Amino acid sequence: MKPQDLTESLHEHPFLNNMNEELLKTLTSCASNVVFNEGTYLFHEGEDAKTFYLLRSGRVVLEVRGGERGQIRIQTVGAGEVLGWSWLISPYKWHFDAFALEQVHAFAIDASCLVSKCETDCHFGYEMLRRFSEVLERRLEATRLQLLDVYGSAVGERGENY
Amino acid sequence: MIDTNIAVKRTEAPISMLPALATVRRVIWETDDTYTLLIDPPRANGRSFAFSAGQFNMVYAFGTGESAISISSDPSRPNMLAHTIHRVGTVTSALSRLRRGDTIGLRGPFGTAWPIEEAVGKDVCIAAGGIGLAPLRPVIYTLLRRREEFGRIMILYGARSPLDLLYRVELEEWSKAANAEVIITVDRGDSSWKGHIGVVTGLFSYLKMDTPATLAMVCGPEVMMKYTCEELERRGLAAERIYLSMERNMKCGVGLCGHCQFGPKFICKDGPVFSLPQIKHLLDRKEI
Numbered sequence: 001m002k003p004q005d006l007t008e009s010l011h012e013h014p015f016l017n018n019m020n021e022e023l024l025k026t027l028t029s030c031a032s033n034v035v036f037n038e039g040t041y042l043f044h045e046g047e048d049a050k051t052f053y054l055l056r057s058g059r060v061v062l063e064v065r066g067g068e069r070g071q072i073r074i075q076t077v078g079a080g081e082v083l084g085w086s087w088l089i090s091p092y093k094w095h096f097d098a099f100a101l102e103q104v105h106a107f108a109i110d111a112s113c114l115v116s117k118c119e120t121d122c123h124f125g126y127e128m129l130r131r132f133s134e135v136l137e138r139r140l141e142a143t144r145l146q147l148l149d150v151y152g153s154a155v156g157e158r159g160e161n162y
Numbered sequence: 163m164i165d166t167n168i169a170v171k172r173t174e175a176p177i178s179m180l181p182a183l184a185t186v187r188r189v190i191w192e193t194d195d196t197y198t199l200l201i202d203p204p205r206a207n208g209r210s211f212a213f214s215a216g217q218f219n220m221v222y223a224f225g226t227g228e229s230a231i232s233i234s235s236d237p238s239r240p241n242m243l244a245h246t247i248h249r250v251g252t253v254t255s256a257l258s259r260l261r262r263g264d265t266i267g268l269r270g271p272f273g274t275a276w277p278i279e280e281a282v283g284k285d286v287c288i289a290a291g292g293i294g295l296a297p298l299r300p301v302i303y304t305l306l307r308r309r310e311e312f313g314r315i316m317i318l319y320g321a322r323s324p325l326d327l328l329y330r331v332e333l334e335e336w337s338k339a340a341n342a343e344v345i346i347t348v349d350r351g352d353s354s355w356k357g358h359i360g361v362v363t364g365l366f367s368y369l370k371m372d373t374p375a376t377l378a379m380v381c382g383p384e385v386m387m388k389y390t391c392e393e394l395e396r397r398g399l400a401a402e403r404i405y406l407s408m409e410r411n412m413k414c415g416v417g418l419c420g421h422c423q424f425g426p427k428f429i430c431k432d433g434p435v436f437s438l439p440q441i442k443h444l445l446d447r448k449e450i
Contacts, residue, residue, distance in 0.1 A: 073351050074359065081367055142360060145363065145389055151322035
């Protein structure tokens, strides 16, 4: 895909919604198209986080190693969503395994390239951090809701609880 | 001296306070702890038992007690009532032990209905959590029966685990309807589960909703409904186009006893279906 085509494709991803052309071009210089086959891992827990992904199609499940409980699937991420922010935060290691439930098409963003652009262009750096903060906030909110185990409480329909 | 007023009050008690006899036709176990009672409804003066999507009945297990349960069957088939019930206490346990031919008491139908006529010509987003799918099932039946009157139908459903999903066969059937989508997520899934994992609010990322043309109906645990309504509003859906069904401990079913008081409202009489602006200020508030 030509850089110009890649920029146009990136522009359609919800994570980059309304990003101006100049910043988008900066990001494009760090981006590439990738495909993962169904049943393969995108990355493993403990590995260096050198990339993040903007998913275009397919679904990825995040797994955490639960000791004797084996692999525990904690969340799925799909088209239009962002996968991975460990590249942004020390020690820059993946905290989960990411497994492709279906064939996955994604934009892979090279982290060292992106960090270098962020450090030399503060406006770009702020814009990326602002967008990632929104993703982090929403994931945190979803995790809290998941922890509430709202469907597990012993209350029946229409308040019948006796 | 006899207090005749008491006798008069008793004889003049509204018919809605008197349970009518209904016969159990079948008990279907949906999950380990949730079942659907199929009932031959009572007939009043030869008339069939009519109800609207969203209403509930007071279901009486003789010798044990009475419980408010949403009607989960098709309003166009009033000769067969369904109640999907979570077994959590003495009444719901007693009801779960019923067999074909057993008799129960039934009062109702009570409460407000989902705004199906308001949804005509619009896209409809149905967001359900856990057993909250049961009060929405009559809506889905109606939308699919009158398919050409509505736009796109989006059904988002969240459950605790794959084993806790209700109406699995129907979910599959609904997903095959024209211009309809069913997206299911679970809080916890294992390697055999190929669907989504995460909270129901996360599913909105996968929909490109035409929010000005959409009406939403939401039912589930209160905290789930609160976050779902926030997400819908964040995506541009007007609060006036969002409806939700509330639950409280209902006793009389007609707004007399006060058990289900919700701020200035009674859930049994003013609800259970409310528009979001009616109750937004009360959602997730303590002591309400």
